[in-house]
Amino acid sequence: MTVRIMIAEDQTMVRQALVALLELEPDIEVVAEAADGDEALAMAVKHHPDVAVLDIEMPGPNGIEVASQLGRSGFGGKVIIVTTFDRPGYLRAAMTAGASGFLLKDAPAADLAAAIRRVAVGERVVDPSLAAAALAQGDSPLTDRETDVLTAAANHDAVADIAARLHLSSGTVRNHLSASIQKLGARNRAEAVEIAQRKGWL
Amino acid sequence: MTVRIMIAEDQTMVRQALVALLELEPDIEVVAEAADGDEALAMAVKHHPDVAVLDIEMPGPNGIEVASQLGRSGFGGKVIIVTTFDRPGYLRAAMTAGASGFLLKDAPAADLAAAIRRVAVGERVVDPSLAAAALAQGDSPLTDRETDVLTAAANHDAVADIAARLHLSSGTVRNHLSASIQKLGARNRAEAVEIAQRKGWL
DNA sequence: GCCTGGCCGTGACATATGTCATGGCCAGGT
DNA sequence: ACCTGGCCATGACATATGTCACGGCCAGGC
Numbered sequence: 001m002t003v004r005i006m007i008a009e010d011q012t013m014v015r016q017a018l019v020a021l022l023e024l025e026p027d028i029e030v031v032a033e034a035a036d037g038d039e040a041l042a043m044a045v046k047h048h049p050d051v052a053v054l055d056i057e058m059p060g061p062n063g064i065e066v067a068s069q070l071g072r073s074g075f076g077g078k079v080i081i082v083t084t085f086d087r088p089g090y091l092r093a094a095m096t097a098g099a100s101g102f103l104l105k106d107a108p109a110a111d112l113a114a115a116i117r118r119v120a121v122g123e124r125v126v127d128p129s130l131a132a133a134a135l136a137q138g139d140s141p142l143t144d145r146e147t148d149v150l151t152a153a154a155n156h157d158a159v160a161d162i163a164a165r166l167h168l169s170s171g172t173v174r175n176h177l178s179a180s181i182q183k184l185g186a187r188n189r190a191e192a193v194e195i196a197q198r199k200g201w202l
Numbered sequence: 203m204t205v206r207i208m209i210a211e212d213q214t215m216v217r218q219a220l221v222a223l224l225e226l227e228p229d230i231e232v233v234a235e236a237a238d239g240d241e242a243l244a245m246a247v248k249h250h251p252d253v254a255v256l257d258i259e260m261p262g263p264n265g266i267e268v269a270s271q272l273g274r275s276g277f278g279g280k281v282i283i284v285t286t287f288d289r290p291g292y293l294r295a296a297m298t299a300g301a302s303g304f305l306l307k308d309a310p311a312a313d314l315a316a317a318i319r320r321v322a323v324g325e326r327v328v329d330p331s332l333a334a335a336a337l338a339q340g341d342s343p344l345t346d347r348e349t350d351v352l353t354a355a356a357n358h359d360a361v362a363d364i365a366a367r368l369h370l371s372s373g374t375v376r377n378h379l380s381a382s383i384q385k386l387g388a389r390n391r392a393e394a395v396e397i398a399q400r401k402g403w404l
Numbered sequence: 405g406c407c408t409g410g411c412c413g414t415g416a417c418a419t420a421t422g423t424c425a426t427g428g429c430c431a432g433g434t
Numbered sequence: 435a436c437c438t439g440g441c442c443a444t445g446a447c448a449t450a451t452g453t454c455a456c457g458g459c460c461a462g463g464c
Contacts, residue, residue, distance in 0.1 A: 010308075011286065011308055012307070012309060012310050012311065013284075013305075013306075013310065013311045014216055014219065016223065016310065017219035017220045017222065017311055018215075018219045020219065020222050020223040020226060020311070021218065021219040021222040021223070024222060084213065103215075105213040105214070105216055106212075106214055106215070107214060107215055108214050108215065108218065109215045109218035109222070156388075156389070156392045156393035156396065158390075190358040190392045191358035194358065
């Protein structure tokens, strides 16, 4: 009746603290730890835990990418995403990646153990306040090309570079950026990037 | 012989996990918890712990501000700063604020208990890799006015707005921004902001 | 078939941004 | 006293950015 879990979290101190916390639960056993996305993938196939608890912010493939990768590769267990930032956009991404649970680190620690138990028996667990925020946020107003261009602009590149990378005219790139800026109510390319990232639309 | 400590950390799950971890140490007793800067100040004067473990990123006054506040107000205990981001610039600020220890959450959890014990008896503890990084990184190359302008530019404002806020000509603002961009090796105002923030120079 | 609406791509044009040369001011060295 | 070097401030100039009006293309409704 014990649940075998894996914890993936890049900050060593936090990871070990979470392990210490969960080891206090008699019916939960931590069978694997991972400090980055690649290690998480390797550990999951090696130890096949019942539940994988994944942080989003990790070196290498992030928690959401790990989740979808596991889903495609026939990993039998469940996935819970735990994240620092409350970016509701992550929720949708996590769900489409096949996660069964989504928690914030702002939540009480007891919620984590509870979520692990419920997910292990097939339920879905989502932080209620986060779910409400995600609903209120809705879908992205950006078209495919606009999100392409905006993601390409996220690393402070000039228009000419973006145009070269996407094989477009610089005028076209400017046009897509302008449309994005207006749709998002931003006053800048930089502000548009920030808004879109915060809402999880990139 | 037990060390009485306080933990200030805004993410509930992480805070409770750290408490659980430290409660496992027989000679350490957690006498107070705080979820933000104001609460940390109140709890410190109420419970006067031997060591206050402060996260930097908190609502209200951040960990460094709390540390300097405690130092000025005759708080008798020691302070350890624990932070998420490896921004070596924080190290100097923490030390001038009167902290006795500085750790990253990337460090192993055992280091935290060890640091608490050593700080309690009057030693200073600094993460060695972080100290090296801080040394290697050196001081900010930016002048006072340049950091002013760059911080003002951090929220994607136009030059005219920055100029108005700082009571400067727009040409002057552009000049300071240009100097910052060149000194930081950036190609953009946005990139310059990001570099400076990452290095802790804002 | 025809229209309609949305998305993509493009170039002209106004505006914002980044660079440069210049001058005033002050602290420190000689 | 005099120079020197650094910081601040400013305006001219080239370039990058954002906005606009236009066409082509395709899917869906009539």
